[in-house]
Amino acid sequence: MNYNAQKFDKNEYELQSLGSETKKEALLAPVAPKQTTSLATYSLIIFIAIGVKVIQPLTIANAKNEDGSYRFNESTMVLLVEIVKLIFCTCVFAIQYKNTEDDSKSELHNLPFKMSLHFLVPALLYAASNTLVYYGISYINPGLFHVFGNIRILIAGILYRFMMGKKQSDLQWLSLILIACGAVLSSPAPEHANSSDNYLMGLLLLSLMSVCSTSASIYTEKYFKKTQKLSIFYQNIILYLYGILVNTFVVVFLKSEEKGAFDGFDQSGFMVLAAQSAMGVSLSFIFKYLDNIVYVISLTVAMLITAVISMMFFDLDPTYEFFSSMAVITIGIYIFYRSKLFEKFGIQDLVY
Amino acid sequence: MNYNAQKFDKNEYELQSLGSETKKEALLAPVAPKQTTSLATYSLIIFIAIGVKVIQPLTIANAKNEDGSYRFNESTMVLLVEIVKLIFCTCVFAIQYKNTEDDSKSELHNLPFKMSLHFLVPALLYAASNTLVYYGISYINPGLFHVFGNIRILIAGILYRFMMGKKQSDLQWLSLILIACGAVLSSPAPEHANSSDNYLMGLLLLSLMSVCSTSASIYTEKYFKKTQKLSIFYQNIILYLYGILVNTFVVVFLKSEEKGAFDGFDQSGFMVLAAQSAMGVSLSFIFKYLDNIVYVISLTVAMLITAVISMMFFDLDPTYEFFSSMAVITIGIYIFYRSKLFEKFGIQDLVY
Secondary structure, X not given: OHHHHHHHHHHHHHHHHHHHOOHHHOOOOOOOOOOOOOHHHHHHHHHHHHHHHHHHHHHHHHOEOOOOOEOOOHHHHHHHHHHHHHHHHHHHHHHHHHHOOHHHHHHHOOOOHHHHHHHHHHHHHHHHHHHHHHHHOOOOOHHHHHHHHHOHHHHHHHHHHHHOOOOOOHHHHHHHHHHHHHXXXXXXXXXXXXXXXXXXXXXXXXXXXXXXXXXXXXXXXXHHHHOOOOOHHHHHHHHHHHHHHHHHHHHHHHOOXXXXXXXXXXXXXXXXXXXXXXXXXXXXXXXXXOOXXXXXXXXXXXXXXXXXXXXXXXXXXXXXXHHHHHHHHHHHHHHHHHHHHHHHOOOOOOOO | OHHHHHHHHHHHHHHHHHHHOOHHHOOOOOOOOOOOOOHXXXXXXXHHHHHHHHHHHHHHHHOEOOOOOEOOOHHHHHHHHHHHHXXXXXXXXXXXXXXXXXHHHHHHOOOOHHXXXXXXXXXXXXXXXXXXXXXXXXXXXXXXXXXHHHHHHHHHHHXXXXXXXXXXXXXXXXXXXXXHHHHHHHOOOOOOOOOOOHHHHHHHHHHHHHHHHHHHHHHHHHHHHHOOOOOHHHHHHHHHHHHHHHHHHHHHHHOOOOOOOOOOOOHHHHHHHHHHHHHHHHHHHHHHHOOHHHHHHHHHHHHHHHHHHHHHHOOOOOOHHHHHHHHHHHHHHHHHHHHHHHHHOOOOOOOO
């Protein structure tokens, strides 16, 4: 146990020293420079995550009643998603374990209980976020909710700065603002909310919600990387076990649903279940091998792709505004990664 | 004459060598580093130019009929503006000449005729641009015309690159695109034009128009700076004399107006005349002491200020879109001047 604790401390030390020394790889391979995960693998991870994220809102829209409520029981869905992910990861981990040489087998799941407790934190934060959005949405109209979702990228930048101790240059901060602005500008204009007494309350709850869910993601990233040598499937198993624990507690003690646990759970519900589970697993790859900033940027790209697809399907004329905001987002992403790209390809930053 | 020609060649040489040596001052004091024009003076020039540019569209709107046509004769207005500017600059030049020491007096107006011919070029280009906009506007709807006007900043960047041989960094090109996108996004959405046969023709004419008027501005800048030692008022006198020559030719030989020369020239016409004249003179200061990129950026800032003022007057709710595009424009301007600012204030560009 003591040996393990030391090992993790060393790991943490490596994580921090990395931040200041080999800066150039900090974003593309934030913690495991010795692992030969290639650019192609990273691209595949991002590609899959964006693909799943594009499909996810479509499955959700498909499973909603006309009044915008879900046909299925939301609490059940959250629990089911955790269970499906757990089953999936357990199966893959079993295969992985079998195919690993005997010497290395123990490395795959060498996680002391104390360390595993850190995986409880994101489970609690996600549950808090789910509860907050449940109350927050009643104070605020959906359009504003959507606009607010786009500011998530800024919250992620700020929290990432403090939780991971990762400094960003002025250009990187500005590029995050650009991406957020581009996202606001490319989404349809929200109907103006009536300035009711609850308006501020809604904003407050939504801010808290964003902070909770973003901290959860960053905390997951931090401890997935601190226990980098473990199998990602084993890490997920622990994470999902705690998730099931917390969500069962929520269902049993906190929520009083009118709907029965499996009411209205039809084919569209299964599609939501599949998409949410796939998203959860694909996210874990992003958190372990890439990072949360890549994740929020991918979200924006996924949103753009969704918009382009719906333009094609609904035969809408793309507007100047849409192209302009697409340009703003693209430029924002380029500026964010510019210095890494320049270093990677040995480009000199000329000042004219 | 020969002596003068040599002097100008040397001046040109200085201009080019400057481009590669003292890069940091290239934008703030592009050609005359020895002149002690201070930052305060530059700010004042920009401030006045923006102020005049904010007033100008209001005077024009005030002088239009309900169908959007001008109450005054446009050709007469163009000529009158040139004459008013000429009279103003002649008066100021006379005062300046009187107050200059005898030794330096000749420097103020030491312009060989051959060199002066270069001032004919912008006059011709502006006349071409005025004619093109006259025909182009009939092919295209005003909304699109407005959107197109915002792309001017990109045309300016490209032409500036080729006519002044001034290289820009990738960040500067991108920031010009950002400013243009921000301008498109902050202006009201244009009604969609019917895709008629004339649509492409309209775009072609407007592109040509933009190229003509922007080249005219850049050409003016180039030769105002090549003859830097002359009084700006003397330079303007020559410029406006050629302008009167060319526009008289246009009125007499090309345009067949139905309106009489002074029909409908009321108080609102005088306000247009004053605003246009003030804008012309303030522009000449920008071209001599600053540059065309400052000018197009000022145009965008003026547009934003106009929008904010009209929001205040017409009690409009500022939208998320407007704030977002304002942020995009501001960030664009910051990124454009970032490397100059960093050099000026000795800030290190940290790569995190």
